[in-house]
Amino acid sequence: MSWEPVIGLEIHVQLKTRTKMFCRCENVWGEEPNTRTCPICLAHPGTLPVPNRTAIEWAVKLGLALGCQIAARSLFHRKNYFYPDLPKGYQISQYDVPVASRGRFVVPGPDGDREIGIVRAHLEEDAAKTVHVGGAAGRIHGAEASLVDFNRGGTPLVEIVAEPDVRSGEEARRFLQLLRQTVVELGISDAEMEKGSLRCDANVSVRRAGEEGYRTKTELKNMNSFKFVADGITAEVERQIGIYEAGGEVVQQTLHFDPQKGTIAPLRSKEEAHDYRYFPEPDLVAIEPPEELVERARAEVGELPGTRIRRLEAEVDFDLAYGLVTSGRDGLYARVPGEDRRAVANVLMNQLAATGVDPAAVAGDELGKLIDARETIPRQAFLDALAASADDGFSAERYLAETTVSDASELDPVIDGILAANPGQVEAYRGGKEGLLGFFVGQVMKETQGKADPRAVNERLREKLSA
Amino acid sequence: MAPQTSEADRTVIDTLRLTAEEAAGLLGRGEVSGDELVGAYLAAIEARDPELHAYLHVEGERGNGVPIAHKDVITTKGIPTTAGSKILAGYTPVFDSTVAARCKAAGLPILGKTNLDEFAMGSSTENSAYGPTRNPWDPERVPGGSSGGSAAAVAGGLAPWALGTDTGGSVKQPASLCGVVGLRPTYGTVSRYGIVAFASSLDQVGPLTKTVRDNAGLYALIAGKDPCDSTTVELPAPVVIPEGTDLTGVRIGVAREMNEAEGIDPGVGERVNEAIRLAEELGADVEETSLPRSVDYGLACYYLVAPAEASSNLARYDGVRYGHRAEIDGDLTALYSRTRWEGFGAEPKRRILLGTYALSAGYYDAYYGQAQKVRTVIAQEHAAAFERFDVLVSPTSPTVAFRIGEKAENPLAMYLSDVLTIPSNMAGLPGLSIPCGLSEGLPVGLQLIGPQFSENTLFRVGHALEQAIGFDYVPERLT
Amino acid sequence: MAITREDVLHVAALARLEIPEDEVDTVRDQLGAILEAVGKVSELDLSEVEPMTHPLDLVNEWAEDEPRPSLPRDEALANAPDPFEGQFRVPAVGG
């Protein structure tokens, strides 16, 4: 009987507001340590938080994109625990009345839609950054130590808690990529996992297909790329299945995935006793988002990536549709005319992607002309044209003017030279190794810097070799 | 009181008598310079503070305004701020609290920082890590607390006026015990930004002064919305400096439980009743009323809500960014736990443990949650009373100043001295304490409570009674 | 409910207060006495009453998202017990 993975994701999205959540220090990444702090985000005695209006609006916007209810009245709470990256000794977060709750996020897959329930999306402040120094390899002699940089401390986060509806590591990756694309399109976050502006933890358990209720779950942390999320969850699912099939029991614990080794190890936990003593933050008043604020946010939420994938899937296959949307290229795809939609999609996802040009800056109909003509112009001319397609005033004309070399009078001298230079291969071909034809074609293309028409070259080569 | 004049016919500044209003007059008329005024107070501090120990730090700023003393929970940029705790020894703020900034902007030079119960937790100023303050009326007795240093400084002529903070009665009660005027404002009318936090939903800054008019003047200067404190509001009406003694039409309620509570000294009850009769003579309508649950449950409610918030507010003292850090080779948890045990005194530790317990899993609903509901009940009971009355009167403290050490060993007995100031504080209401005479040669305080934003009424009634009572705020032993 | 020695040690651990062994019982007795007194609040049936989360019913107090200058780093670290290379040094975390 088969096993069913049960995966609940917890995602932190760092908002790219100009200032922090509760003070007006700049919210920037990569500055010198402790150069973006003030008495408030250093928790000096007597300081008080003042919420960032934009962060609240963006949390509402994200909540709406996740199909959530926006709370008519929500509160901030204090989550109390001690850690050097938490200067007040508590994190200002939300508890029983978050900004947004009870939503759904549709994740299209090759075999149909999967609807992932959203428990809640709430606002909170980020912790500071600690780096480990000292010890054997460290810069400080003797004792090990950590250094705390409060630049990141107090920057705004939206924490999204999903229902345990995800069923595979692959599905988790897709959920996360679509969520990323969504927040990027909303313009509220860079959502870069490598930089930590998008973070994902996963609660993983497995159960027998058809089994009611849930078994013991483990929490996977530190998966800082989409691939690691997929690999980490897959590895943990296999680990748990292995334990059950060996007649063992899964232990509830927090785990760390090591992408290099592909292994999973227990993580030392923050507090021996988790008792956060939540209570309403007395330094802050309730949030009651005004109607016009919510409506403005609603108006700014466009068609979601998942929906667009479903729409495009009819024209190209799922993978191309998924690729176009999650790479932000489907906008350009729509602007490019052309009968062969798959060809358009392929060029956008391959050759054009390789050039690294900004899809938004490309003129659709000019690109359309290029793609139609790609068979009849030299390969190199085609690639040069793509690379230039984002330049302003770009016109396909010049590149379309370049035509391929196809008439015998130009090709024969080149071909004869190559045959003369490779007698051995000619012998072998004539002896039946017809696979060598590709070798000769390659040589001709090289000789003509890709300007030769492959069909013509094939023809002439066959004639001459069988002569 | 006009300043005395010496043979040399130059103004002698009698800091024991001089009110802030008179001091401003002397400065305004150029009869004394700012330096002379500050100098007079520094001289008084030098003469009497070794005995009283009202100050933790004397700054002696020069300036041309009426100088002021700040309770040492009021953050002052570049001037040490300790909250009376060892855990903040050596801490020098890099920013100003909003009230300190407003006083600075008004040109009030800082005389110094006054003593207090550690983190404003106490009713006698004996809980200061830096030693107790003594009562100017009797150095064997406490000045009350936690703003005992500010109250003693004003009563002892060491400052013309001062700021304190009031969470459960920490301005009203010391004002009462030192024979000065103390206001605990409506919650939200004075900024808490830069006030070392004790219990965020209760803390308010309030003035301690010799007269009600001075008190109104200082309140006007510090009150009003602050963008740095989300819990503040703009005053619905400007502060009116009170004049006159007519109380015609003022409806005064006398809550039975607040005036007949057990533990009220007979002498205290008599002075308060005399004041109530004076109010009637001035035209007020006086009637009995009742606040049964507010008085019965107020104390218990307070000692759950305040410690719970304190346990969280005091979590930031971990020896990482500022303040005391224990000398210990050990892991982080060991460092935290040793640092905090060494740095905090007995009372803060007691309240941190109590508050942590009241918030911890399994106890929240029975303790903190229930206490917040009791608060609602107390607020409703007061709101009902203020449909019939403009002001409620009672003793501020059940007793006059008690002896140093008398209650030090018994926290619960100490807590009882706030039993009459706490209920209205739980409801976020303003209260004014004015001296209404002596008992056993020690000052008795009359507490006037009003609805939210009724400070002008409290000042008006307080001023009228102050005139009628004619209390001499100069301690006899110092004249 | 009486507070036990274990309760005291658990709460002390949560609050990061290292109570010396020989003081634990005294602390328990004091907390016990206070808890008995404050337990009075449970006499009232308040199932129908809303808790007061704030003395004033204010809503939507927030600030515009406009940066203000941060502290110079030396001021940020001025009060630090153990500054090191522009950062706040503590014993190894997670240790």
Ligand SMILES: [Mg+2]
């Ligand atoms: Mg979180």
Ligand SMILES: [Zn+2]
């Ligand atoms: Zn800041």
